[in-house]
Amino acid sequence: MNYKRSSALFHEAKKYIPGGVNSPVRAFKAVGGDPIFVKEAKGAYLFDEDGNRFIDYIASWGPLILGHAYEPVINAVIEKAKKGTSFGMPTEIETELAKLAVSMVPNIDKIRFVNSGTEACMSAVRLARGFTGKDKIIKFSGCYHGHSDSFLIQAGSGAVTFGSPNSPGVTQGTAKDTLLANYNDLASVKALVEANSNEIAAVIIEPVAGNMGCIIPSDDFIQGLRALCTQNNILLIFDEVMTGFRLGKGGAQEALGIAADIMCFGKVIGGGLPVGAFAARNEIMSHLAPDGPVYQAGTLSGNPLAMSAGLAMLTELNNNPEVFESLNKKTAYLHNGIEQALNKKGVPYQINRLGSMISVHFTEEPVVDFASSAKGNNETFKKYFHGMLNQGVYLPPSAFESYFLNDALSYEDLDETIAALESVTL
Numbered sequence: 001m002n003y004k005r006s007s008a009l010f011h012e013a014k015k016y017i018p019g020g021v022n023s024p025v026r027a028f029k030a031v032g033g034d035p036i037f038v039k040e041a042k043g044a045y046l047f048d049e050d051g052n053r054f055i056d057y058i059a060s061w062g063p064l065i066l067g068h069a070y071e072p073v074i075n076a077v078i079e080k081a082k083k084g085t086s087f088g089m090p091t092e093i094e095t096e097l098a099k100l101a102v103s104m105v106p107n108i109d110k111i112r113f114v115n116s117g118t119e120a121c122m123s124a125v126r127l128a129r130g131f132t133g134k135d136k137i138i139k140f141s142g143c144y145h146g147h148s149d150s151f152l153i154q155a156g157s158g159a160v161t162f163g164s165p166n167s168p169g170v171t172q173g174t175a176k177d178t179l180l181a182n183y184n185d186l187a188s189v190k191a192l193v194e195a196n197s198n199e200i201a202a203v204i205i206e207p208v209a210g211n212m213g214c215i216i217p218s219d220d221f222i223q224g225l226r227a228l229c230t231q232n233n234i235l236l237i238f239d240e241v242m243t244g245f246r247l248g249k250g251g252a253q254e255a256l257g258i259a260a261d262i263m264c265f266g267k268v269i270g271g272g273l274p275v276g277a278f279a280a281r282n283e284i285m286s287h288l289a290p291d292g293p294v295y296q297a298g299t300l301s302g303n304p305l306a307m308s309a310g311l312a313m314l315t316e317l318n319n320n321p322e323v324f325e326s327l328n329k330k331t332a333y334l335h336n337g338i339e340q341a342l343n344k345k346g347v348p349y350q351i352n353r354l355g356s357m358i359s360v361h362f363t364e365e366p367v368v369d370f371a372s373s374a375k376g377n378n379e380t381f382k383k384y385f386h387g388m389l390n391q392g393v394y395l396p397p398s399a400f401e402s403y404f405l406n407d408a409l410s411y412e413d414l415d416e417t418i419a420a421l422e423s424v425t426l
């Protein structure tokens, strides 16, 4: 593979943009080498600036669940753009998307649109604090809820990649109100609740984690967490930025059979344009400005252009729910193929999968939390990543990420991916 133009573009970008990227995980720091610069994408394929084609397992980190440049989304955006992109005034399409989202997701009456998953999670925590009158939150080591100060405490995703779990710039004043528990470890949550009784507003969790690689909660853990929150007047916030509208119409609540109190969304809900959202039952959402005292705002929140992409995307998923089963079957097929290929290579590995989220970890022991995920052999991972990249398969450039399959992937693409792995030396 020739990456000359991407490297030249990266060199140029670094003169004007910190690290040459607008989001750190794109910089390939965890895997080495220069990042790929994408020229265009269609369906399951990325085309870089050197004319290389890649089968894409990132889908822009989740949003493009139906593939790149999906016609109904593109057409909706083009038509809407002709009539203006943003007015800073209410528009009908915001209500249309809100109604559709509320009809698809259990346990929500109202939804507020923002511009990113970070904004959604940040706002959800403020709402929980305002609703309960309590200050502290519990998050889980390795879970990532965006880059708001309260969350950059043992965060996952790119924050782990950079080995700076507690980012500079986050004050002790902020950090003291964020308590850390371990994923799949209910006792660690109980200990915090007992030590901070009546001070905890919310527990925020990735109901299926994707920022430590993919980690599935045990039934006992997630059901116990729900019960513990209920018993202690603590709101349970499901950060469904990854799982929302990906694990099914009803996301992780539906997949896990758990009713959470506040849901956060991003990625798929925007169809590839910047949309985040948070949602809850009326009792909670009535506390949000302008109805209630909890302030939250945004110039481009609910802008018609982004809403048009989100509405087209959710309409497609709502009208064709069989796409979720199709994605699940393709992911299971890929899982099996990766397993067959890795079994021939004699390296220890684990594969975690739920729905169309999957990750490969080069370690002996099951990956059930941040500590076990961090034991993965990153040198092996780097060989895996670059070996696949050089054969035209684009995987997440970090072991602390989940793959996101898109339904434009064909079984021929999956077979090509598995064949590529067969020839990689680890």
Ligand code: KE4
Residues within 6 Å of the ligand: 023, 024, 025, 026, 061, 115, 116, 117, 118, 119, 121, 144, 145, 146, 147, 157, 158, 206, 210, 211, 239, 240, 241, 242, 266, 267, 276, 401
């Ligand atoms: P954004 O602010 O990046 O839209 O969403 C933050 C966020 C919140 N919650 C979860 C569960 C998330 O996964 C994310 C963002 N995901 C990362 C991928 N691990 C985005 C990629 C990036 O940071 O560039």
